[in-house]
Amino acid sequence: MHFFNQKTMALLEVVHLSKSFPGGTEALKDVSFLVGEGEFLVISGKNGSGKSVLMRHLNGLYKPDEGKVLYRGTPIFKDILMVRQKIGMVFQNSSSQIVSQTVGKDVAFGPENLHINAVEQNKRTNKALEDVGLLDKIDHNTRTLSGGEKRRLAIAGILAMNPEIIILDEPFSNLDFPGVQQVLRQILFLHKKGHTIICITHELDKVLYHADRLILMDKGSIVCDNIPGKILIKAPQYGIRIPGNIEKEPPLLILERMSWLK
Amino acid sequence: MAEIDLFHYSPVPSPLKNLDPRIKFSLLLLYTVLIYQVHTWGLVLLTAIATILFFSGKPSLKHLLFRGKGILILGILIYFATYGAEKNTITALLSVLRFVTTVLLGMCLISTTLPEEIEKAVYWFLKPLPFISASVIATRIRLTFMFIPDLMETAEKIKEARISRCIQRERNPFKKMTTLIIPLLSSVIERAEVTAFAMEARCYTDKKHYTLKHLTLKDYAAAAVGLGAAGLSILL
Ligand SMILES: Nc1ncnc2c1ncn2[C@@H]1O[C@H](COP(=O)(O)OP(=O)(O)OP(=O)(O)O)[C@@H](O)[C@H]1O
Numbered sequence: 001m002h003f004f005n006q007k008t009m010a011l012l013e014v015v016h017l018s019k020s021f022p023g024g025t026e027a028l029k030d031v032s033f034l035v036g037e038g039e040f041l042v043i044s045g046k047n048g049s050g051k052s053v054l055m056r057h058l059n060g061l062y063k064p065d066e067g068k069v070l071y072r073g074t075p076i077f078k079d080i081l082m083v084r085q086k087i088g089m090v091f092q093n094s095s096s097q098i099v100s101q102t103v104g105k106d107v108a109f110g111p112e113n114l115h116i117n118a119v120e121q122n123k124r125t126n127k128a129l130e131d132v133g134l135l136d137k138i139d140h141n142t143r144t145l146s147g148g149e150k151r152r153l154a155i156a157g158i159l160a161m162n163p164e165i166i167i168l169d170e171p172f173s174n175l176d177f178p179g180v181q182q183v184l185r186q187i188l189f190l191h192k193k194g195h196t197i198i199c200i201t202h203e204l205d206k207v208l209y210h211a212d213r214l215i216l217m218d219k220g221s222i223v224c225d226n227i228p229g230k231i232l233i234k235a236p237q238y239g240i241r242i243p244g245n246i247e248k249e250p251p252l253l254i255l256e257r258m259s260w261l262k
Numbered sequence: 263m264a265e266i267d268l269f270h271y272s273p274v275p276s277p278l279k280n281l282d283p284r285i286k287f288s289l290l291l292l293y294t295v296l297i298y299q300v301h302t303w304g305l306v307l308l309t310a311i312a313t314i315l316f317f318s319g320k321p322s323l324k325h326l327l328f329r330g331k332g333i334l335i336l337g338i339l340i341y342f343a344t345y346g347a348e349k350n351t352i353t354a355l356l357s358v359l360r361f362v363t364t365v366l367l368g369m370c371l372i373s374t375t376l377p378e379e380i381e382k383a384v385y386w387f388l389k390p391l392p393f394i395s396a397s398v399i400a401t402r403i404r405l406t407f408m409f410i411p412d413l414m415e416t417a418e419k420i421k422e423a424r425i426s427r428c429i430q431r432e433r434n435p436f437k438k439m440t441t442l443i444i445p446l447l448s449s450v451i452e453r454a455e456v457t458a459f460a461m462e463a464r465c466y467t468d469k470k471h472y473t474l475k476h477l478t479l480k481d482y483a484a485a486a487v488g489l490g491a492a493g494l495s496i497l498l
């Protein structure tokens with residue numbers, strides 16, 4: 001495990017981000033953090049704490065009221081299409097993310113938008129589907145996939161764009177035990193291949209063991225940002241369940257249990 | 263697991279599948295207009311064509327019964343509505359036939375053409391027109407076609423939720439309607455919003471390139487046969 005060394009250049013810099021919605025909801029309040037290359041970052045917090053809103057700022061789907069996001073030192077809106085290629089997003093509801101009728105066409109949607117030639121498109125589609133283990137379903141109708149398969153299809157759609165950073169919003173929701181395992185294995189595989197991973201979830205017990213770093217959010221602000229072992233103790237007070245008694249057991253022992261691959 | 267619906271692209275091979283979407287689309291438009299213009303025997307011919315084409319796609323019996331029910335109910339409504347206005351059984355039956363033929367033709371197109379293909383065809387037709395963004399409209403139409411089955415699934419779920427909360431005991435038909443339509447609309451809007459974001463996140467822009475295949479001899483032959491049948495239906 002490594003903790004991002006703030007002296008090397010950050011891949012992604014979030015600087016004093018604030019966002020309110022009409023009606024007065026302050027979804028983000030002065031949020032700042034850095035993401036280093038190759039990091040596995042988990043962002044957690046209870047329902048409505050602002051995780052999904054934050055994620056949509058990271059590749060410019062939302063414009064902040066204040067603050068900015070930098071990718072390799074440059075504001076993302078300088079070249080937003082390039083940034084969207086580099087920062088792939090898997091949304092909370094993966095079936096809404098499917099835009100094509102067949103698995104292969106859906107994966108090709110991104111490369112098509114980049115006007116990549118057909119041969120390269122096919123190559124990327126096949127490679128991405130192979131990486132998520134869906135190559136044999138390339139001609140299947142997207143509606144017939146299981147929940148876990150849909151989520152992996154959403155990941156493949158992102159992989160076909162050759163991203164550096166992969167952001168996943170609640171990647172385990174609505175999945176059964178094998179489904180969670182499949183997706184988790186997938187995430188670890190991508191991390192090992194060198195992708196930077198930002199995993200947004202309140203289900204820490206499924207994944208935290210594998211993470212380099214944990215950010216806790218509450219009411220639109222970051223309340224903790226450190227290696228998991230150091231801030232696990234604070235998770236319950238922000239509404240996150242952990243598998244153990246933090247007052248009686250050492251945090252590292254509890255952390256050992258926080259993976260559904262074990 | 264979602265089931266393949268009649269109003270959805272079907273994996274079953276069909277002669278219509280290899281046909282260029284532009285040809286299918288134009289013939290569908292032409293026939294839809296003709297259905298409401300031709301005389302009795304012309305209509306019978308068009309209905310026969312639609313029925314043969316529809317069954318050549320080997321629709322599943324289960325869904326045929328399931329969807330057929332709704333179409334039947336609409337058909338009966340149309341029958342009585344026309345009968346009420348015209349007081350003529352034959353006229354009423356003909357308007358039912360017109361409706362059924364339109365539905366059959368629509369299903370032929372949807373079940374044999376990928377939404378992506380429909381999108382390309384729409385783009386091709388709209389491209390020469392000034393002042394409109396052909397690619398934006400084409401994409402919306404594609405997404406609409408993809409939404410149809412989702413919409414039905416969602417409506418089904420909402421219906422179940424209403425039944426389990428005893429909607430049958432509600433007498434006010436207006437309230438009965440709104441408890442279905444409002445959740446349906448809000449779920450559709452929410453889904454459309456996420457889809458739009460997801461597309462943008464994957465670098466979708468309005469400036470899209472479409473690659474359409476050249477028309478083959480088979481396409482021209484099909485177009486000729488289709489036009490011939492259309493001409494015949496006018497003469498009959
Ligand atoms: N488009 C919007 N318009 C108005 N308010 C919004 C909008 N999107 C989010 N919000 C509000 O912003 C706050 C943060 O929402 P967000 O979706 O980021 O929460 P979250 O941490 O992702 O929660 P969950 O765990 O439920 O996914 C909530 O109070 C929400 O109601």
Ligand SMILES: [Mg+2]
Nearest residue numbers: 051052092169
């Ligand atoms: Mg969320």
